[in-house]
Amino acid sequence: MTPATRPAANRGAERFQQQLTGWAATRNDASMLSPADLPASPAPVAPPTGRSPLCRVAGLALAGLARLLSGASVRWIASQPDTCQRVYFANHTSHLDALVIWASLPPSIREITRPVAAKDYWSRGIVRRWLSRDVFDALLIDRTDIKVHQSPVDLMLREIGTAKSLIVFPEGSRSITGEVGEFKSGLYYLAKKRPDIELIPVFIDNLNRVLPRGEFLPVPLLSCISFGPPLWLEQGEQKLDFLARARRAVLALKE
Numbered sequence: 001m002t003p004a005t006r007p008a009a010n011r012g013a014e015r016f017q018q019q020l021t022g023w024a025a026t027r028n029d030a031s032m033l034s035p036a037d038l039p040a041s042p043a044p045v046a047p048p049t050g051r052s053p054l055c056r057v058a059g060l061a062l063a064g065l066a067r068l069l070s071g072a073s074v075r076w077i078a079s080q081p082d083t084c085q086r087v088y089f090a091n092h093t094s095h096l097d098a099l100v101i102w103a104s105l106p107p108s109i110r111e112i113t114r115p116v117a118a119k120d121y122w123s124r125g126i127v128r129r130w131l132s133r134d135v136f137d138a139l140l141i142d143r144t145d146i147k148v149h150q151s152p153v154d155l156m157l158r159e160i161g162t163a164k165s166l167i168v169f170p171e172g173s174r175s176i177t178g179e180v181g182e183f184k185s186g187l188y189y190l191a192k193k194r195p196d197i198e199l200i201p202v203f204i205d206n207l208n209r210v211l212p213r214g215e216f217l218p219v220p221l222l223s224c225i226s227f228g229p230p231l232w233l234e235q236g237e238q239k240l241d242f243l244a245r246a247r248r249a250v251l252a253l254k255e
Helices: 008-026 053-070 097-104 126-135 152-160 186-193 239-252
Strands: 072-076 086-090 113-118 139-141 165-168 198-205 223-227
Touching: 053 097, 053 126, 086 097, 086 186, 086 239, 097 113, 097 165, 097 198, 097 223, 113 152, 139 152, 152 165, 152 186, 165 186, 186 198, 186 239, 198 239
Parallel strands: 072 223, 086 165, 086 198, 113 139, 113 165
Antiparallel strands: 198 223
16 A cells, blocks of 8 residues: 555554654653754745735744743643644633744744634734734634635635644633633544644643733733644544544643
């Protein structure tokens, strides 16, 4: 059986095994490494997004500001930064979540990663519209106009093509208590329609206290962003089983 005819899940598993082997060979008796310790993969980078120099500078400044305000430390656990096409899926507790995850990625990966965000929030006001459209290159979803023939999943896949990555929040809305809620079905359909894309679990710890719900100004506190090992939809895996497994993968990073 040639590589092209092997099931996508098997190809994904082989890729992960190769990544894990390389990661294990370079670790110095440590189970968690920061992006500074891990060289980015030489995989080809997507073409430039066409952002203006002003927007690029603004992106760098906001990424630095987000890390400063959140005090975010970054952990890569059994995975590493890579320019391959990925979906980063995380728990959702704050309006800062997408920005802080995006800011936690190395610059070369930020260039090809698009946060998925609510259109009703990020299209409100000139500054938010400019940030979401021109600085973050966010993919805005209209939560009030979701129809069968206008599936957000199809929109995401159409927008990212074969080069861009996504940041998504499978809970669908921010958690008030800080607990990770049940995942909605969008992540399952992303995995089903694009089984070649790596799904990277991300756990955001303490960010809900940096920008509490209903507040506008962030409070400087320490938070932690943990990136876990990639997963894929297994052959024959049912939707509820996959969503439960993906949720467990995020919760496991809390330890």
